[in-house]
Amino acid sequence: MEWRWDWTWEILPRFIDATGKTLMAAGGGYAIAVVLGLVLVLAQRTPYRIVTMCVREVVEFIRSTPLLLQVFFVFYVGPQFGINLSPWTSGLIAIGVHYAAYLSEVYRGGIESVPKGQWEAAKAINMPVTQTYRRIIIPQALPPAISGMGNYLVGIFKDTPMLSVIGVAELMHTANAVGALNYRYLEPYTMVGVIFLAISLPTAFLITQFEKWVRRKMGMK
Amino acid sequence: MTEDMSQYPLRLEGDNIPMVRFQNVRKSYGALTVLDDLNLDVDAGEMVTIIGPSGSGKTTVLRMLMTLETINGGVIYVDGEPLTHMEKGGVLVPANPAHIRRIRSKIGMCFQHFNLFPHMTALQNCMEGPVQVLGLPRKEAEERSMELLQMVGMADKRDQHPSRLSGGQQQRVAIARALAMRPKVMLFDEVTSALDPEVIGEVTNVIRKLVDAHNLTMLMVTHQMGFAKDISDRVCFFFNGAIEEQAAPSDLFENPQRERTQQFLNAVLESN
Ligand SMILES: Nc1ncnc2c1ncn2[C@@H]1O[C@H](COP(=O)(O)OP(=O)(O)OP(=O)(O)O)[C@@H](O)[C@H]1O
Ligand SMILES: [Mg+2]
Numbered sequence: 001m002e003w004r005w006d007w008t009w010e011i012l013p014r015f016i017d018a019t020g021k022t023l024m025a026a027g028g029g030y031a032i033a034v035v036l037g038l039v040l041v042l043a044q045r046t047p048y049r050i051v052t053m054c055v056r057e058v059v060e061f062i063r064s065t066p067l068l069l070q071v072f073f074v075f076y077v078g079p080q081f082g083i084n085l086s087p088w089t090s091g092l093i094a095i096g097v098h099y100a101a102y103l104s105e106v107y108r109g110g111i112e113s114v115p116k117g118q119w120e121a122a123k124a125i126n127m128p129v130t131q132t133y134r135r136i137i138i139p140q141a142l143p144p145a146i147s148g149m150g151n152y153l154v155g156i157f158k159d160t161p162m163l164s165v166i167g168v169a170e171l172m173h174t175a176n177a178v179g180a181l182n183y184r185y186l187e188p189y190t191m192v193g194v195i196f197l198a199i200s201l202p203t204a205f206l207i208t209q210f211e212k213w214v215r216r217k218m219g220m221k
Numbered sequence: 222m223t224e225d226m227s228q229y230p231l232r233l234e235g236d237n238i239p240m241v242r243f244q245n246v247r248k249s250y251g252a253l254t255v256l257d258d259l260n261l262d263v264d265a266g267e268m269v270t271i272i273g274p275s276g277s278g279k280t281t282v283l284r285m286l287m288t289l290e291t292i293n294g295g296v297i298y299v300d301g302e303p304l305t306h307m308e309k310g311g312v313l314v315p316a317n318p319a320h321i322r323r324i325r326s327k328i329g330m331c332f333q334h335f336n337l338f339p340h341m342t343a344l345q346n347c348m349e350g351p352v353q354v355l356g357l358p359r360k361e362a363e364e365r366s367m368e369l370l371q372m373v374g375m376a377d378k379r380d381q382h383p384s385r386l387s388g389g390q391q392q393r394v395a396i397a398r399a400l401a402m403r404p405k406v407m408l409f410d411e412v413t414s415a416l417d418p419e420v421i422g423e424v425t426n427v428i429r430k431l432v433d434a435h436n437l438t439m440l441m442v443t444h445q446m447g448f449a450k451d452i453s454d455r456v457c458f459f460f461n462g463a464i465e466e467q468a469a470p471s472d473l474f475e476n477p478q479r480e481r482t483q484q485f486l487n488a489v490l491e492s493n
Binding site: 030098115117118120121123124125126127131135136139218219220 | 281287288289311322328329330334338339342383384395397
């Protein structure tokens, strides 16, 4: 079997289009995860034991069940409870919530890495707790969290093919469709691999640079 | 075991009320009693130094006053008002966060390990409280902070982050940061213990200036006996979670009355 360049060029536009969709899925899911993850970690640090314990269990539950199952759950089980969501919405919710659970652990590590003395110094200038998080703790928790957050950004991107199973027209879905139509899978799948590689590698590099920049910017070693 | 709160006044009244009063204060961690029935008054403008062996509860006294630790009994008063408690229906009940915040605004603290905010410059560290907590306009907060940085000799380092400053420099910025909140009471917990010997003087000189200004009430824990003797109005020797002896520095250092004080001072002298 030989590589067919003419066909490669012919199907390329569809893949460029699908790349956009993949990036949208990853970006959208990540945006949900970044914000929801913060909510999950802060909820685990409230003084209310019940809230803390429930959220902790939910996070554990999400982290110990497969993403694919969660995607199916939202998309197929939701309608039985009267919740009808499009593949896109279901996919974004599932992947966003899944990664929120992971990001909350990254944030937790970051927050716990801030020395106790910082809380005490904030209290000594009479700063309220919410302001202390916003002004003192989270800015310091961020640099150590960046590499973890970056790993999950690449992770969420690589997990977007899971959304193909519910019909989100991202890269994998497109490759399957193009392949099935022409009984030829070498070029489509190779292209998907190359595209993933071409995006993942520079992203990982940029994240490392970003982390260094943030640390420098904040005057931290 | 609840305490009879009626023995505590709702507020201190009279001509000569202390700036800080610990009344029957108890502190324990689980089964370990750290402070047992502490009674201590600090007058306005007074500099009181706390000395004593490791583990005797010196830091705990300051931390309770800064509300970094809760207390298990008794009442702490600041500037005539209860800090740990508030009035409700004619008796004192444990204070709510709003009350604690209001009284805590009168207290500032410097720590052994400085605890500067590492992501902020020296100036930003000083401005953080005035701007974010007191709601001062930036310009005013900056003027106030610069004045204090000047006073501690750190004005030229205003734009440096703590990681670029020496220990002595960081501690001086930390003092400026605390003063920028205009506290009535300043607490110093072994502020020179983490410093190299040659920079200790930078920090003690700043504290000397504050003593000379006479408008701050100060409570200081230190292992530097010479410094304590020099600048304190009164020295309290703590032993096993209680005040074993307190007196003017000349009396306590030259002529200690209690055996434990003598032993402690001898041990310190020998180790130096
Ligand atoms: N968070 C804590 N949990 C349990 N015990 C504590 C805690 N903090 C302090 N202690 C205990 O309380 C006692 C008094 O501690 P404190 O720090 O006040 O001593 P100190 O006089 O400041 O000693 P040092 O000179 O070593 O600083 C010690 O026995 C200490 O082990
Ligand atoms: Mg101590």
